[in-house]
Structures are given as structure tokens and as C-alpha cells.
Amino acid sequence: MATLVAEKPVKTVQEDQAALLSAAMVPILAKAQNYAWGISGGSSLVASIYSRNSLEPADGGKPYAELWMGTHPSGPSRIQSDPSVTLSSFLDTSENAFTIGEKEVRGLPYLLKILSVGGALSIQAHPTRELAKTLHAQNPSAYKDENHKPEMAIALSPFQALCGFRDCNEIVKDVARVPEFADAIGRVEADEFVKSIKGSSDKAEALKKAFGSLMRQDEAQVTDCLKKLVQRLGKMEPEQKTPQDKTLNDLYAQYPGDVGCFAAYLMNKLDLEPNDAIFIGANEPHAYLQGECVEIMANSDNVVRAGLTPKFKDVDVLVEMLTYKDGPPEVMKGDVVKKNLKMYRPPCEDFQLEQVDLKKGESVKLDPAKYVLTNYPVPIPPPPSVEARDARLRKRRAKTAILLISLFCVLCLLCLSVARPCW
Structure with a gap:
């Protein structure tokens, strides 16, 4: 060097x-x-x-x-x-x-x-x-x-990474498809999110409410939802599982019971080839995977964390700071x-x-x-x-x-x- x-x-x-x-x-x-x-x-x-x-x-x-x-x-x-x-x-x-x-x-x-x-x-x-x-x-x-x-x-x-929120319409599909995900968000909050997105309301505000509800959910509720989901996925044939299901399984194997596992249904999964690059601006959620x-x-060494870590989590700060833009990153x-x-x-x-x-x-x-x-x-x-x-x-x-x-x-x-x- x-x-x-x-x-x-x-x-x-x-x-x-x-x-x-x-x-x-x-x-x-x-x-x-x-x-x-x-x-x-x-x-x-x-x-x-x-x-x-x-x-x-x-x-x-x-x-x-x-x-x-x-x-x-x-x-x-x-x-x-x-x-x-x-x-x-x-x-x-x-x-x-x-x-x-x-x-x-x-x-x-x-x-x-x-x-x-x-x-x-x-x-x-x-x-x-x-x-x-x-x-x-x-x-x-x-x-x-x-x-x-x-x-x-x-x-x-x-190189694999989670970066930014998925298109809200895709998240809505998984809220309907994965009941344990909806339960972790909270049934009332999940229904409000679906209604807001289908009704063309402010997507960013709807996503913020749903994400905030999930990240602030009672720990026992999150643990129970994840356990039930992983057990159900384990009984499914491989071809029945979506890429998001597989990502959740991978995250659960590393951080069982962590609310961050549900990021598999919320965030874009990127599979980069050598020399591909991604830029991550301020207030954009991400997590490198492998x-x-x-x-x-x-x-700078400033990092605001809220899941998939034993380190200090600043959930309220993270929920409030994000831009809540949806869709795949460049x-x-x-x-x-x-x-x-x-x-x-x-x-x-x-x-x-x-x-x-x-x-x-x-x-x-x-x-x-x-x-x-x-x-x-x-x-x-x-x-x-x-x-x-x-x-x-x-x-x-x-x-x-x-x-x-x-x-x-x-x-x-x-x-x-x-x-x-x-x-």
C-alpha cells in the first residue's frame, strides 16, 4: 500500500x-x-x-x-x-x-x-x-x-447485497403471500400499507409507517413470526420458494429471531458481477451479504443500525432518517x-x-x-x-x-x- x-x-x-x-x-x-x-x-x-x-x-x-x-x-x-x-x-x-x-x-x-x-x-x-x-x-x-x-x-x-426498498407493489404482493410477514408488521398496519399503495397514496409515507411498525414490533412477536415462517418454508419444495424466501432463510440461519431477517421481503437483493458498482447515498438502507x-x-465511520447485528441499534433514528424511495438501484x-x-x-x-x-x-x-x-x-x-x-x-x-x-x-x-x- x-x-x-x-x-x-x-x-x-x-x-x-x-x-x-x-x-x-x-x-x-x-x-x-x-x-x-x-x-x-x-x-x-x-x-x-x-x-x-x-x-x-x-x-x-x-x-x-x-x-x-x-x-x-x-x-x-x-x-x-x-x-x-x-x-x-x-x-x-x-x-x-x-x-x-x-x-x-x-x-x-x-x-x-x-x-x-x-x-x-x-x-x-x-x-x-x-x-x-x-x-x-x-x-x-x-x-x-x-x-x-x-x-x-x-x-x-x-457480490451480494441488499440495497434500497423494493418496488412497493412487489412488497404488497409479499404481504399478501407471506402471512407471517404481515403479522410481524402488524395486521392493521399491513392492511393500511396495502390499501395506501393500491390507492396511489403517498408511497414513501406508507412505506415508512409499515417499516417503522415492523422495526418497532415486540421482540417476542417477531421471534414467533420468524419461527413459524421458517418452519413453513422448510416444508415447501425448492421450486415453490421465491428468491426472497431463500434470502430470508439465509439471514435466519445467521441471525435467528432478528427482525432484520424480514428485510428479505422489503429490500432489493443485488447480485453484482466483478467490476459492477453501486453508490449508496445518505439515508439509504443497505446491507452487504457476501x-x-x-x-x-x-x-467517516458513522453507521445507523437497526437489524442483523449484536451491535448498538438506533431504530428510531433509522426509521426517521430514511428517504423511503422504492425501486431497484442503479x-x-x-x-x-x-x-x-x-x-x-x-x-x-x-x-x-x-x-x-x-x-x-x-x-x-x-x-x-x-x-x-x-x-x-x-x-x-x-x-x-x-x-x-x-x-x-x-x-x-x-x-x-x-x-x-x-x-x-x-x-x-x-x-x-x-x-x-x-x-
Whole structure:
């Protein structure tokens, strides 16, 4: 891992490690997070990269969930040549600052991560700046900073996620088809939701009432509804089950009795292929389920949770903050800028991501940049399927001195003309 600090435009990026280091690269030590939903060391891309970047080997018995590259105090990167120096303090000097207009800016406005997702993450959303300031002031132990957290995930393997609410008309069908789901919402509230959607009332308000009723439902009622539903699904033939039924079963196996299991009937299930991307703006519900990805976000660690987690749940805040837009989210494919270079441009000012795909002997010219977070050299391509994470693949990974984020070579640029820090 390295951070490039360059006063002049970066001309080329090549496989050759020496050339990269000679271009004013400052190697950093990234921070690994061992959350329970991660993938165990032997199979985790996070662990594989961490073990080649860290001062200590990865622990094969631990789950490796996230690798953080950035300046956030919850997981700061450090300077490899002097681990006592954080990347934040390194950048917080006059020679490493840069300007936006007449304003001097220090540090990075984004946080780059690699995720190895072995189990479902919580049903969650990220606040706006205004809400983040309020939450941080009220509960700084749970909400670590005052920043918003728009984020974008680019799949490195087949990747599954729940993202946004399904079309309300599809939810209505499952309310009628799955009586246990209706009972968990509450029969009166479920009937009102169906009536509102069929009557072309305010869909967002109707969805908010139904979702709020479900998330605030008595725990014993939720547990009973889930138990009955899982037992009934277990007696059905496979061809009788919908994809939503199968997702609920998968979630129940991980979090039995958790109200978040019913998100299977409320939220869009996405199956992303490698290089597919999704952008998640403020106040949009989501939960990653399985796979590996590179994730870039504003420099924040604010997460509002309400299900599929043993962590702190802030149900009332989540219910009130969501936009309640329904329908499938956009899957981004990236824009081909030139040969070997693809750009992912999310609708926010904090970051963009470039995918550089280089073969031996090739190079590419990049636009001027002040800071570049990168990994090198170019390694193996992403696995074609989850099943492909076998001994042969691990052997190929082991031969790579420093593993890149699959085919992402320089990929997080803060260009003054494109990524505009808002502070």
C-alpha cells in the first residue's frame, strides 16, 4: 500500500515496483478490522493483502473483514518507515497540504477500504452532514465524527447485497403471500400499507409507517413470526420458494429471531458481477451479504443500525432518517475514459475511483493529482465465482509480493478538478 504525494502530475503507472516507488511513493501500513462477519484468514482477500503489507502475519483463525486506507481515527494508516507516524499527521504538514481555491486543505476527504464479506452486515444507513453533527453531539461513542458517509462499492468477486426498498407493489404482493410477514408488521398496519399503495397514496409515507411498525414490533412477536415462517418454508419444495424466501432463510440461519431477517421481503437483493458498482447515498438502507469488494466513502465511520447485528441499534433514528424511495438501484459499470482506464463517478464531491487495467509493459497517463491511494503491482484477476476461492487460487495469490485490489492499480484519485472536499 502506498500514498503518493506529488506536486507535479503523475505521468504513468506501471507494474514495476521500483518505478512506482521512485515516483514519490510513501508506503503505508493499512489497518485491518476483524469484525465477526469477515472471512477467515486463509480465504480472505483482506487477510492476503494485510499479510503482505503488515509488520505481522495475518492470523488464520481470525475473520478479516475490512482493510482501511486513510486517515480516520477509528483505523488510521501509518507510515511504513516509521509506524509511530500516522498518515493523518504526515499529511497534516504545510508541505503536504493542498489548496481548494484559496482554502488550504489537509488530510484526505475519503476513506478507501477492501471488504471480505463472509456473512451479512447489519441493516444500516449513513446520515447526512446535518444529522451526523446532531448524532455525534448526542452520542459520540456510537457516532464517531460529524461527517456524512456517501459510499461506493465495486465488486471484486460475485457480490451480494441488499440495497434500497423494493418496488412497493412487489412488497404488497409479499404481504399478501407471506402471512407471517404481515403479522410481524402488524395486521392493521399491513392492511393500511396495502390499501395506501393500491390507492396511489403517498408511497414513501406508507412505506415508512409499515417499516417503522415492523422495526418497532415486540421482540417476542417477531421471534414467533420468524419461527413459524421458517418452519413453513422448510416444508415447501425448492421450486415453490421465491428468491426472497431463500434470502430470508439465509439471514435466519445467521441471525435467528432478528427482525432484520424480514428485510428479505422489503429490500432489493443485488447480485453484482466483478467490476459492477453501486453508490449508496445518505439515508439509504443497505446491507452487504457476501463477497469481496473495494469500497470508497467520505472520511467517516458513522453507521445507523437497526437489524442483523449484536451491535448498538438506533431504530428510531433509522426509521426517521430514511428517504423511503422504492425501486431497484442503479448498477454502475464505469465509464471507459481511454484504453486501460475506466472511471467510476458517483454523484458526490468527496471521491471518484479509477480502474487501471495494465498488462506487462503497458502504461497510462493520469490526470494531475495531489494524493493517490494505491496498491501495487497488478496481480491476478478477480475470482470468477465464490467457489473459485480454492487452493489453486490461494497458491497464485501467495506468489504475489504485494497484492493489489484485484485489477485496481491506481484507483482513488483526489483531483482538484473532480473530487472537491467539502470542508
